[in-house]
Amino acid sequence: MGGYGDVQLLRDDGKRLDGRAVDEMRPVSIEVGVLPAAQGSAMITHGLNVAVAAVYGPMEAHPRKIQRQDRAVIDVRYNMAPFSTSDRIRPGFNRRSQEISKVTAEALESVVLVELYPRSKIRVEIEILAAEAGTRCAGITAATAALADAGIPMRDLMIGVASGKIEDTVVLDLDKAEDNYGQADLPAGILPNTGEIAFLQMDGDLSPDEFNLAMEYNFKAAKEIHDIMVDALKQNQTRGDA
Amino acid sequence: MGSLVHAIGEKRMSNGQSGAEQRLVTPGEALGSSSGLRNGSGVIEKEGQFYSTKFGYLHSLNQTISVTPTHSSYTPQSGDFIIGYVVEARSNLWFLQINGPFQGLLPMSLAPWKVEFGESRKHLDIGDAVFARVQEVDESHNVVLTMKGVGLRKIGEGAIESMPAHLIETFLGKQNANIIKLRDATNARIIATDNGRIWFDGDVDAMRNVREFISTFKQCIHKEELQSLIDKL
Numbered sequence: 001m002g003g004y005g006d007v008q009l010l011r012d013d014g015k016r017l018d019g020r021a022v023d024e025m026r027p028v029s030i031e032v033g034v035l036p037a038a039q040g041s042a043m044i045t046h047g048l049n050v051a052v053a054a055v056y057g058p059m060e061a062h063p064r065k066i067q068r069q070d071r072a073v074i075d076v077r078y079n080m081a082p083f084s085t086s087d088r089i090r091p092g093f094n095r096r097s098q099e100i101s102k103v104t105a106e107a108l109e110s111v112v113l114v115e116l117y118p119r120s121k122i123r124v125e126i127e128i129l130a131a132e133a134g135t136r137c138a139g140i141t142a143a144t145a146a147l148a149d150a151g152i153p154m155r156d157l158m159i160g161v162a163s164g165k166i167e168d169t170v171v172l173d174l175d176k177a178e179d180n181y182g183q184a185d186l187p188a189g190i191l192p193n194t195g196e197i198a199f200l201q202m203d204g205d206l207s208p209d210e211f212n213l214a215m216e217y218n219f220k221a222a223k224e225i226h227d228i229m230v231d232a233l234k235q236n237q238t239r240g241d242a
Numbered sequence: 243m244g245s246l247v248h249a250i251g252e253k254r255m256s257n258g259q260s261g262a263e264q265r266l267v268t269p270g271e272a273l274g275s276s277s278g279l280r281n282g283s284g285v286i287e288k289e290g291q292f293y294s295t296k297f298g299y300l301h302s303l304n305q306t307i308s309v310t311p312t313h314s315s316y317t318p319q320s321g322d323f324i325i326g327y328v329v330e331a332r333s334n335l336w337f338l339q340i341n342g343p344f345q346g347l348l349p350m351s352l353a354p355w356k357v358e359f360g361e362s363r364k365h366l367d368i369g370d371a372v373f374a375r376v377q378e379v380d381e382s383h384n385v386v387l388t389m390k391g392v393g394l395r396k397i398g399e400g401a402i403e404s405m406p407a408h409l410i411e412t413f414l415g416k417q418n419a420n421i422i423k424l425r426d427a428t429n430a431r432i433i434a435t436d437n438g439r440i441w442f443d444g445d446v447d448a449m450r451n452v453r454e455f456i457s458t459f460k461q462c463i464h465k466e467e468l469q470s471l472i473d474k475l
Contacts, residue, residue, distance in 0.1 A: 039315055058315065113286075113295055118382050120343050148269055151314030153295035154282060156270030193270035193293075210322065213247040230268050233297055237266055237312050 007181040009166040018167075018175060024166045025161075025173045025221045029038050030141070030232040040150025042232070044142040047175060048132035053142035054125045057152040061121035072117035076105040078139055080128040100136045101126075107189045107199035108143060114151040122152060133179035136186050137162050140199065150235070156191035157229055158198050159222040163214035170210050172217035186214045190222035264301075266311055267294040316342045316407035316437045318385045322376040326404060326438035329370050333360045336355065338374065341407065341437040344358030344383050350378060352388040354395070371397040373435070400431070400443030405455045408440035415460060420472050426450050 008017075015021060029131065035041035038054035043058075061067040076215055078100040082089050124146070128140040137160030144158045164174040164238030165184040183206030186195055206214060267273065267409075273285065273292040281287045282295035285307050294300070298311035313407030318324070318340060326346055334357075340346040350357045355365050366372065370386055373395055377388040389395070405413065414421050416436055425432050428451040430444030442452045 007359060040313060058346050112418065117343065120383070149313060150296040151296055151298065151311030154269040155286070155295065155370075193272070232264050233268055237297075 005200070007177070009168060009178055009181060014112070016171065016175075017177060021171075022169060022171045023217050024218065025224060026175065028225055028228055030145055030225075030229050031040075032145055032232045032236040038072060038146070038150075040117065040146045040148070042142045042145030042149060044138050044145070045094070046134060046138040046141070047173070048130055049128070049138040051129040051135065051138040051142040052127045052129060053139065053146040055122065055143070055152065057122040057150075058117040058120035058152070061091075061119060061215075066121070067119045070111070070124040071114040072122055074105045074108045074112060074114065074122050074124060074142070076101045076124045078104060078107065078126045078128070078136070078163070080131055080135065084128050084131040084135075100139070103199060103201070104143065106142055107140065107158060110198045111144070111154050111158045111191065112147065112157060113155065113201070114154060115163070122147075125241065133174050133176045134160075134162050134187070136160065137189075140189050141225060141229065145232065148229075148233055156193045156220055157197070158189045158191055159224055159225045160189050161189065161218045161221040161225065162187035163217040163221075165204065165206060165210060165214070170206075170213045170217065172221055180194040184210075184214075186218070187224075187225070188218045190233055192219070192222045192226040204242075243423055259355075264279060264296070264299045266312075267300050268297050269295055273300065273307060273430065277396065278305065280306040283305040284309030311408075313406065314341070314408055316439070318344075318346070318376045318379050320376055320379055322436040323393075324376060324387075324435075324437040325397070325435045326372055326374050328366050328370045328372070329450060331362045331368060333362060333368065334363060336366050338372070338387060340376075340385065340387070341404070341439065342385065343411070344385055346376070346385040346387040347447060348372075348387040349391070352386070352390055352446055354389050360462065366396060371402060371441075371442075373397065382455050397441060400441055401440070401449060401453070403440050403453060405438050405440065405456065407436065409435065409439055409460070411442070416457060417473070428455070433443045 029045045031043045034043045035054050035127055043052045054141050058072055061073055078097050080089050083092050124143050126143055128135045140160030163186050164182050166178050166182040168242040184206045186202050190197055191197030271294045273294055276287045276290055276292045281292055285292050286295055292307055294309050296309045296311040298309045315322035324340050326340045328336050329339045330337035334350045336348045338346040338348055359367055363458050370423045374387040375391055375394060378386040411413055421432055430442050430452045433440045434440045
C-alpha cells in the first residue's frame with residue numbers, strides 16, 4: 001500500500017493494467033510431488049509468483065520444550081530466495097518472513113488434525129522462488145498441497161487468496177503495481193468445502209460493503225484454485241500409481 | 243451417496259478386479275451419508291456426513307469407511323515387524339530409530355539376552371541394526387519394541403536398503419509373490435519389514451542384483467513398468 005494516489009491502475013474500459021477484469025485471477029498452476037526427498041511437496045505458479053513447499057514429518061518435536069503433550073506443532077519456515085525479486089534480497093530470516101511463517105503456521109494448525117500426533121512436529125518449508133505480490137497466499141496454497149501429498153490428515157484444503165482495492169474499486173488478486181500503489185489488500189486462507197476462514201489479514205481500509213465484496217471474490221477464487229489443486233493431486237497420483 | 247461409497251469400497255476389496263475403479267478423495271471431500279456406517283482411518287463424521295481427511299483411496303470393510311493415504315510416513319502399530327538402528331544405549335534400555343516419527347524403546351527385559359544392568363552396550367551398541375517387533379504403541383506415541391520371538395535378532399551380515407513404507411506391500415506382492423520371484427531369481431535371502439526397510443544377503447552378484455532391483459523399483463512410476471520389471475525376474 002504505497003499510497004501514491006496519482007498512479008493509474010484501472011484503464012478507461014474498466015479493466016486493469018494487465019487486461020484482467022476486476023474479478024479475474026492471475027493464471028494458476030500447481031504441480032505436486034516435485035521434491036523426491038520430501039515427504040510431500042508442491043510447486044505453485046500464481047501469476048509471476050513461484051513458490052515451492054516441502055513437508056517433513058510428523059517427527060519427534062525438538063527441542064523438547066516445544067513439544068505439546070496433546071497435539072503436534074507445525075513449524076513453518078517461509079523464505080524468499082535472494083533472486084526472487086528484481087532487487088536482490090539479503091538472504092536469511094527477517095521480520096517479514098518471521099511474521100508470515102508465524103501466521104501460516106497458525107492457519108495450518110487450525111486445518112491439520114494436529115491432535116492425532118501428540119509430541120510431534122510437522123516441518124513445512126516454503127521457498128519463494130519468484131515474487132510478484134501475493135507470495136504469502138501462494139505459500140499457503142503450496143504448503144496445503146504439500147501436506148496433502150504427504151498424507152497429513154486435514155479438515156479441508158486451505159487456499160490462500162487475496163483481494164484488494166485500487167482506485168476505489170475492489171479487485172481480485174492484486175499484482176505488483178496494484179499491491180504497491182493500491183488502497184487495500186485482504187489476503188485470506190479459505191477452506192472451500194466447509195466455507196470457513198482459517199487466516200485473514202487486512203492492510204489498508206475497506207468499508208463493510210467493500211469487505212464483503214472482497215471476501216466474495218476471495219471465495220470465488222478459492223474454489224477455482226481448489227479445483228486446480230485437486231486436479232494436480234489426482235494427476236500426480238495417477239502418474240505415480242504403482 | 244452412502245450406497246455409492248459402499249459400492250466403490252466393495253469393488254476395491256475385490257482387489258480391483260473386473261475393471262473396478264478406485265475412488266481418489268481429497269481432504270474435506272464429502273463422502274456421503276454416515277447412516278449405518280462407521281468412520282475409520284482418514285474419515286471424520288460431521289452432522290451425519292462423512293468427510294475425508296486424507297488424500298488417498300476410499301475403501302470400505304465391515305461397514306467401516308476409511309481412506310488409505312497415497313503417501314504417508316511409517317506409523318508404528320502393535321505387532322509390526324521392523325528393522326531398527328540403535329541410536330542410544332542406556333544402562334537398562336536401548337532407543338532405536340525405526341523410520342517413524344518417534345524412536346522405539348527396547349527395554350532390557352524384552353531383549354533376547356540376559357543383560358546385566360549397565361552392560362547394555364555389550365549386546366547392542368550404537369549403529370547396530372536389529373530385527374524387532376512392535377510390542378505396544380500408547381496414545382502418546384511411545385513405541386515399545388521386543389526382540390523376543392522367532393526371527394528377531396541382531397543383524398550381523400547382509401545389507402539394508404530403504405524405501406517408502408507404503409510401497410512395501412507392492413514390493414511383497416500378493417501372498418509375497420514378488421519377493422519369492424526375486425529370491426529365486428537372485429538366489430539372495432531377502433526380508434522386507436513393515437517400516438520400509440529391506441534386509442538382503444547373498445554372494446556379491448546376488449547382492450548387486452537385489453540392490454539394483456530395489457533401486458529400479460523405487461523409480462518405477464507406472465504400473466506397467468513395475469509389472470514388466472517383476473516379469474523380467
